Amino acid sequence: MDGTSTPAEGHTHPTPALYLRIAVVLFVLTALEVGAYEVARRESPAGLAAIVVPLIVPILLVLSAGKFALVAMFYMHLKQDSKIFSGLFVFPLLLAAVIIVALVALFSVVHLVP
Amino acid sequence: MSHADAHAMHPPTATGLDTRKLAIWTFIGSECLFFASLISTYLVYKGKSLVGPLPHDASQCMLDGRMQQCEGVFEIPLVTFGTAVLLFSSYFVVKALSGAQRGNRKQLIGWLSATVVGGLFFVGMQVYEFYHFFHKGLGYTTNVFSASFYTLTGFHGTHVTLGVIWLSTVLVLAIRGKLPPEKALNLELAALYWHFVDVVWIVIFPVVYLMK
Amino acid sequence: MATSAREHAHAPAPSKTGLWSWLTTVDHKRIGILYGASAFIFFLIGGLEALLIRWQLRIPENNFLSAEAYNQLFTMHGTTMVFLAVMPLSAMLFNYLIPLMIGARDVAFPRLNAFSYWVFILGGLFMNASFLFNAAPDAGWFGYANLTSKQYSPGMNVDFWVIGLQILGVASLAAAVNFFVTIINLRAPGMKLMRMPMFVWMSMITQVLLLLAFPVITVALVFLLTDRMFGTGFYIPAQGGDPILWQHLFWIFGHPEVYILILPPFGIVSEILPVFSRKPLFGYAAMVFSGAFIAFLGFGVWSHHMFSTGLGPIADSVFSLTTMLIAIPTGVKIFNWIGTLWGGSLQMKTPLYYALGFIALFVIGGLSGVMHASPPADLQQTDTYFVVAHFHYVLFGGAIFAMVGGAFYWWPKMFGYMLREGLGKVQFWIMFIAMNLTFFPMHYAGLHGMPRRTYTYVAGLGLDWLNLVETIGSLGLAVAFTLFMVNIFVSFRGRKANPAPADPWNGATLEWSIPSPPQEFNFPEIPTVEGRDPLWTAKRKHGGPLPEPKRVDGSNIHLPNPSYWPLVTAIGMSIMLIGFMAGGLPVNLIGVAILFFGAFRWAFEPTG
Structure with a gap:
């Protein structure tokens, strides 16, 4: 250890x-x-x-x-703690945030139900 | 699922980091995308429900066999209480871990028990909430709000439940005196998972419950 | 379930041979062979499905297959090739090679590794069991909503698909955590990240893609499952849902998935080319970063699969731009491979043939791929055979050629005997010609407007002879793979006369420093690495080929005990998920009970 x-x-x-x-x-x-x-x-x-x-x-x-x-x-x-752990968390977190924002944007702009 | 003695079988690791801890962080990173997909869906379907009940606003909904005016279903005080308990359970497990690392068995067992109780309380709150919503006419298939809400919070609740089971297992070990300081990592891994479940709720609570 | 080991009196007796030893193995090399054998069988099944498709299309208005059977066959062909053939073939190489290449005794979590394999094989068998019920999945490998809704697919077909993929996803995620941690943490002393063999680099990037992409498809499949089983309306417009959400979630997973399929073959080719060119890989760092860049961009291009859904000009422009950007790092890789060959002293051995074939065919597939990046062009090409041509050039011409090259390259290491060179080269030429005969005419058929996924076509549209040529080509591919199996058989029969030395190709990486096949513990002593291409360095220092490494007694080397709990846990997990389709809640709960029982026994089992 x-x-x-x-x-x-x-x-x-x-x-x-x-x-x-x-x-x-x-x-x-x-x-x-x-x-x-x-x-x-x-x-x-x-x-x-x-x-x-x-x-x-x-x-x-x-x-x-x-x-x-x-x-x-x-x-x-x-x-x-080690910066590796931070990286393992923060990179997916940013990607997750980008995907949430992108999907919300794609659906609110394009798929707007009249 | 980790290895009971992974570190004992291998020479010192290339990074100096514990292999199991690296694995749990890798898993947590992967889970971020799992919850991101669920949260995205909830947000994308906000305001797309064809019938009520709705989270905040009154709407027309089917209840007791007839269409009628229904109130918004959310009970903010209840969920705020559950949120606070989950937050504090994160603090409890930090205390338990510090007890485990110092070899303070009383501190370890006491705070770890408190964590488990907190987790159980949160799950109980959620079961009660679902039951309550159901009686307000919000079934799983009622509308896209209900489907995405129950799926998102249900999966979070499942994670909390698994966390409770994991922490309880560690608690049993601690009570049996099988969690000496050099094995505190066994609790640290469960604690990391527990904190992650907590931070997911830190996102869900405002995004789902507080944003209209 | 991480806890300390409890002392058990009945630690399973380590047996080295027989069925039981394979069911309980935690040796990464054996698990790799299990993956490879299973994947190859699935590959043959998927190939047979393709042949049936081609036989149906050989003449217009053919009645060989019904429309229903055709739908099942193209769906299962795609699903099988992606999830049950190419991915597990990569998993075979991850398993077998990563520990050897980084100088480790096993993967980080040997039992988790066994669990991944068992889950994978159960998922694959479950998916194919659908044929027994005459209910194979029939909504395409992409399973577009609302083709998959209960209304339009009332049978069990789509249930098999959803649950099968969900099971396979668990296997991929468990394996991805394992290999990622293995590569980060179990490298031998001196094996810095920028000294790792390129195959290990591409494998690591693939694990990152798996870790980040599979959760998304998991969620998308959960929604589909609840739509079908419980009546939610995630993808059903009549209930307020939106079928386009499926497409978004599927392709957020699906585009990284295609890099999951192709990055390991990139790694294979990057190992083969330097060894047979007798010079180091050209532009190592550029190769690493372009691989990482491809993976990173891979998450930002998903909507180029959806131009025809009408995303609007802004989204179209953004996704078109990011897609075109990917051509840059991919081009960097191709130039680096050519740069590796340039000026090298080429050893024209079988693996190099396939690697060269890979470069040529992948470039064609890449060029037609970049055409789809332009929305106006894509709107003409989408849903036609042009797209089928494109992805078969990258997946067959790319991935499969690299895999076969890799098979010839690493076969001696894995099994201790050489495959026949002559047969391998004949197979190459048949495969190369047949591959182009099969897939090149599809470009023309597609631009003539022949739609994908349609079970027949009318005569006189100028498609007849193109399809006939394609079918002839596909028979050629069948001949090529028959020859491959003949080669394996013949080489196996003559294995005593043709044993493989430790280092038959003058290799550069650590797996060639140990006997073929490796002993259970891989390395008698963990090597120390002083640079890239460590074995070439060692040979240079030694002033010539190294002496043949001897088999040593490794009884003092500590290895993990075999275990059957991974298999039990995998069975529990599969039963839990299958319960959604057959038997309902009681079956779910039985599965959960077995899962927990297995997992707890696993966690508290002494690891030896």
Whole structure:
């Protein structure tokens, strides 16, 4: 066995406090997501809602991406682990994102049902 | 499916990385495309349903044998609760792994049990949600929303279930004292899979439930 | 299921011969031979299907086959050749050669490797069992919706296809994880990535394509399965679905799939050409990067299969452009192969014949392929025999020629005796001429408007003699492969007189440094690699051919135990999926139970 995958010594490991902080941040970001959703679905948008409504999709995507990155980097140890693992995850992830965007675009532009 | 003692049979690896860990990451990379296809389909069929019920908006739907006005089916508070539990279970398994690596058996067993309970709770939430939706008139074949929604979240739920089974197996080993620090990798692999299932939900939750 | 090994009293006794040893083998070389033998049989079945198709089309308005039988035959011909012949022939070479070429004792997960094979063979047998029910798949290898819907295909035909492909997909994904990890992690000391043999490079890129493309077809097939079994409407317009979604998902998988078919043959040719030109591969780095670039672009071109669906000018332009771009790295490869030959001292042995045939025929197929990249041209060519001509030039002229060349090249290593050179060259010429007779006239038939997948045609359209020539050509191909089997038989009979040395071709790669066939542990000592073409370096240092390596006693070398759990797990998985078609939920659950039982016993089995 090799040193890179058994960081039992814990020298490069984030502290337990950091893990807990991340859990809290994840929770807060989730709350923000739901909050944005609740604000955006109000009947007559005014004030904050008027700003949130047109931006709801980007807001949700950014919050979700933030949560995703936190889990991947810290809980899945990609930040301190080998770059090979990051590559194995990030490349398919980008491809997946491109395919989702491409399919949505292809269907919304061309197959628009009148 | 990995090898119980892959590392013991081979000389030090070419990259210095553990072979099983490399395999689980490769598998996770492949799974990204699996869920991308399911999510794409859900998005492509957004707004294409011919009858209700719909996720958020009221619509005409067949319920109790007659067409009637139906509410949107989503129950955001319920799913938010399930989401939070799944997120925290990711934190629990991090704690369990750190216990396993330090040889702290109490920490390992405690947090790993909590992870399993969290996973079971999420699956239970999903079963309840499906049951609930079904009684609101949303069968599997009702419309393209229901078909793509149930397939996407159902496959995610299957992944969670498999994760629970895997983690439970590791938990049994831990309780029997067969997960010493030098074998913590056995938990780390399950944990990586578990976190992946979690990040998939991090995408599904806003994209499916919160975007109108 | 990763857990520590529990001590078992009854570790299976390692037996070296007999049926049981083959059912429980985890040796990559034996699994490779299993893959090769199975794939060759499927190849013969697929070839027979092609001959029946050609016999039907030899004259206009022929009644040899009914339209239904014809549909089943062309569907099974395509499905068999893609999934049961060319892919597993590649898998044979991955299995046999990757560990030998990178200097490893086995693949990363030997039992997973056995599992892949068992799943593959069960899927192949299941798919072909459809003939017994007179219900072979009949909606084309591409299975376009809504031909495949319950409404238009009420029989079991499409069920066999969906479930068969789903089973085969599991085999491919499991194998892809295994080989990818093997190549990354099990390279011998000094075998840096940029020192790997080109076949290993192309194999690695193929695994990446498999890993990223197969999940997409898995999902597409799940939708088709639920449409047919449970009544969802993913591809059914009356329920709000869209048949075009199938085409998108299928081709997001399908285009990378064609590179999955052709990249390993690229690798084979890149091994054969340098050895028989007596000089290193020209432009090694360019070969690596062009291969990677082809694979990368392969994910961005899928809609060129769908120009006729009316994607609109923007999508048409984008996909046309990306498709044309692929011609660049492919051209780079062809120039590099020619550059390898240029100025080399050519040894005109049988493998080189096939490699040269590959280059010539692949160029023709590549040129007709790039024509489809232009939407206006494609709209004329799509669904005609022009397209059939194109992909048979790349898949038969390309992949099959390279595979046969590879068979002649590695046969001595795998079985310890040489194939007859003379017979091999006669086979080459018959195959080369017959291949062109069969497929070249299809260009003309296609441009004259002859549609694909139609069981007959009327006389007097100028298609009669073209089709007759094609049928004569296809009989020639049958003769060529009969000759190949004769060659195997004759060479086997005379194997004592014609044993293969360790290094019959003056090879450059590590597999030629060990006896033919290799011993179970491959390398008595793991080699250390100091550059590309390690064996040539060793011979140069030695000042001539190396002494014949001796067979050594390897009883002290630790090898994984044989195991039957992969087979049990594979059976469980297949039953689970077949339950969707026959027996329903109870059968699904029995399959799941066997699957879990097998997987747990596997995970807790001592690995030796």
